[in-house]
Amino acid sequence: MIRLLLADDQALVRGAIAALLGLEPDLEVVAEVGSGDDAVAAVEQHSPDVALLDVEMPGLDGIEAARQIRERSPVTRVLMVTTFGRPGYLKRALQAGASGFVVKETPAAQLADAVRRVHQGLRVVDPALAMDSLTAGDSPLTPRETEVLQAARDGASVAVIASRVHLSEGTVRNHLSAAIGKTGAANRAEAVLVSVENGWL
Structure with missing residues (x-):
């Protein structure tokens, strides 16, 4: 059984993702939270195998939460699941230690598969976003x-x-x-x- 943490500030979206992933026989949602700070605390409390994080959340954003989760619980993999498929987010998330990055429009079966692949230690990135990221270049800002x-x-x-x-x-x-x-x-x-x-x- 792969144990999951879901972090999204939109309760309806969080509940929908939890319900869809809960239908999979090998996936179990052990915690649901609405902020990056709560995600870090919940990882320490529940030790999930995979944390699914939104990027834009109150308090710590998903990218900073990913960094802290990877520092405090190296065994927990991080999969970013976001509405905002922006190339800069992808690069920053991967640099923070995330193993995957998918958008919320991803079909449930593909999301479940992404969770399994991230749990196995593989990297999963939305193909269109990966292409955009390659063509966009790095941030010009210091x-x-x-x-x-x-x-x-x-x-x-x-x-x-x-x-x-x-x-x-x-x-x-x-x-x-x-x-x-x-x-x-x-x-x-x-x-x-x-x-x-x-x-x-």
Whole structure:
């Protein structure tokens, strides 16, 4: 029996995936949670064989949760299951230690098969997303530019962003300007949008 943890902030989606996978004779859902923080805690409590994580969740996002799960429970494999099939997400998830990445439109039988393959130690990636990832290239942003743009996602002022990332306002303006240039955006709001759409944030 392969023991599973499901983490998705949408209860309806989480319940549907649990119900579908629960029909498989060799799969058992042992925990369902709604955030990345809860996923990390549930892995420590239940020691599942495979954790299925959404990317965008409150608190820790799925990618950071994947990193922490792999650090704390190396025997637990991670399969990302997300609505957002963005090339940048795929690269970041694999770098964080995820063994697979599929989109939520994946048919139930294929999802169950992906779980089994990840459990066996294989890597499973949605083919269309893998192709997009190869053609998209890496994020042009430096880690600091990424951090500043992340802090600017809610439209905060330069002063607020500076306090969030512990930099001077002038340095924040420089990073925002560089990020705007690298993303080909007209302003920082557009730079955030371009970066989110590519999965760089």
